[in-house]
Amino acid sequence: MPQIRQADGHAGGTTLMALPAPRTPSPPPREAPGLHWGVIGPGRIAASFVQALRAHTEQRVVPVGSRDAERARAFADRFGIPSAYGSYAEVLDDAWVDIVYIASPHSEHYTHALMAIEAGKHVLVEKAFTRDAGEAEQLIEAAHKQGVFCMEAMWTRFLPHMDVVRQVLDLGLLGEVRTVTADHGQFMSPDKDHRLFAPELAGGALLDLGVYPVSFVAMVLGPFASLAAVGDMTHTGVDGQVSVVVTNAAGAHGVLNTTLHGRTPTTASISGTRARLEIEGDFYTPSTVRLIGRTNELLGLVVPAQRKGGLCYEAAEAARCVAAGKLESELMPLDETLRIMRALDQIRSDILRDVPECLSLPR
Template identity: 70%
Template sequence: MPQTPQSDATGPRPALPAPRTPSPRDAPALKWGVIAPGGIAASFVDALHTYTGQRAVAVGSRDPARARAFAERFDIPAAHGSYAELLADRDVDIVYVASPHSGHFEQALAAIEAGRHVLVEKAFTRNAREAELLVEAARKRDVFLMEAMWTRFLPHMDVVRQVLASGMLGEVHTVTADHGQYMEHDASHRLFAPGLAGGALLDLGVYPLSFASMVLGPFASITAVGTKTATGVDGQASIVVTNASGAHGVLNTTLFARTPTTASISGSLARLEIEGDFYAPAAVRLISREGEVLDTHVPERRAGGLCYEAAEAARCVAAGRLESDLMPLAETLGVMRALDGVRRDLGVVYPGE
């Protein structure tokens, strides 16, 4: 039976485990093709080139000038003026889909049908049905497919997983997480555009929902209330999920305010607190039932966190694996179904669904 973590002069002080995450520099050197050279693609390629031995060797955009500018910025050898040209580039080992949510399904499916391994930005697709079709296609073609939920692959999340597996917290009863950013209303911005699957939920809310899924396992129920923006997408959502044992996840996301972006896991013996921003490299604190901070894990570095998902993808591909244990496709599908459930409660429907 796990013992209650507490300060005890007669015994060792409870301590957090060290992360087991391999160095991204040790991952196999895959050659990446990038679809949609926007802001997240720039962050990904910068992390890839700075912290791993992998390289982006091609970039594709519907705007040839945009592809060339991105290629020049990151010293990428090939700039393609269409996604089809990128997928025909035989130098590419794996494709990173970095477009707005509305484009994920079409572009990832095209990459899969071209026989390419694929990393798809979160949220994986607009809805669960699109996600199911991608998974079916990847399994049929025997290619690797993974959601780019970068948080899952960070070292501090390995600390969290080890603590949960150890029973150090006792029976988990409550998980909390929030992700809110203040966004000035702009009907032309992708986050406010229904046609681009905008809103807080797919861009920000996916983080707390995925975190709760990692901790609690499959959801038994999900309930949400929210507020729409003037353009009809979700501007704020407060969500309660439960698992089979009755534990609760209390989650929030918003475009209307900058929230603490923290997370916690509270059990019968102790709790973990993750500082903001919990979804990025962050400190983790183990706190006794009496409220004493027993130990703190501080990340070695806080920049370039996207390199860890690239390293995981490379290790899986090199090993001939078609999915990652850290972000299994079945769990991605579960999170997408939860996102669909929240949107149903909020009355948010994207054009073409």
């Protein structure tokens, strides 16, 4: 086995010599320019985001907004946020706010992000970016027109172990990539009141869970040349399980699955003619990466130094881009977000072909 060495402090942990050390974060999240953030939607993901900012960055959340003023105040008190508003408009009217984190259900992303953009605010929009590609295209056009930064909060793209993946691909360590796999399944009790089972909230496995493997495969393979999907529906009429096969222009395959019906390994792999790369579950969080040779020998290993607070990396990237006057991130460019949304539309078209009433999500 290759000798193990200790990588630089913020570079991501213990590294075997055969694998490159992560280059991100560079600089570390705490060194990113500090912005004043507004939060729309004080739910679970917003709580994780604010906790990550407080623990690992110099970013500051100044107001939080909700349709329920008491809910906003409870969230503000919990995290020491100075202002709590009972409307989203008040967040956008706050002169302190540089950038708005859209953390509402993805059924509302388009409306809330467009409000922020038209108010001249930069935006970080939770995944899935919107309900469909049409909404995504309109948001992107609005951001370009207003000259504000806009990015999908696909936090996985900004984690250090994903930089290892990108370097391995760039260096050709795997040879010719032939197969990419990724899955994300969670057991969700079939409760019609849960947002993932609610058609009016754009529920289903695909937009909430499946967006992770779709985005990962898109990062590795690039634009899809072909796509075929199968799936089934829940009792409420949203997608419960989806399996997809895609190809790229070089003929490499991507195989992915998502489900609400059971906990899957949530792993990912990239197999090439020389070696394969394996990412432990949950692959979309800070995870261990292994480089495996043709005879199944371990060639390299990267273990994350930081397991929690991973949302700090996307916030730091947004802050660096805004401070530099950039309107989008090179790590999660808007044209790729749009391609992914179009792929999600095509997947839904495939699996819902026989259920036409589900094709149009509630507006």
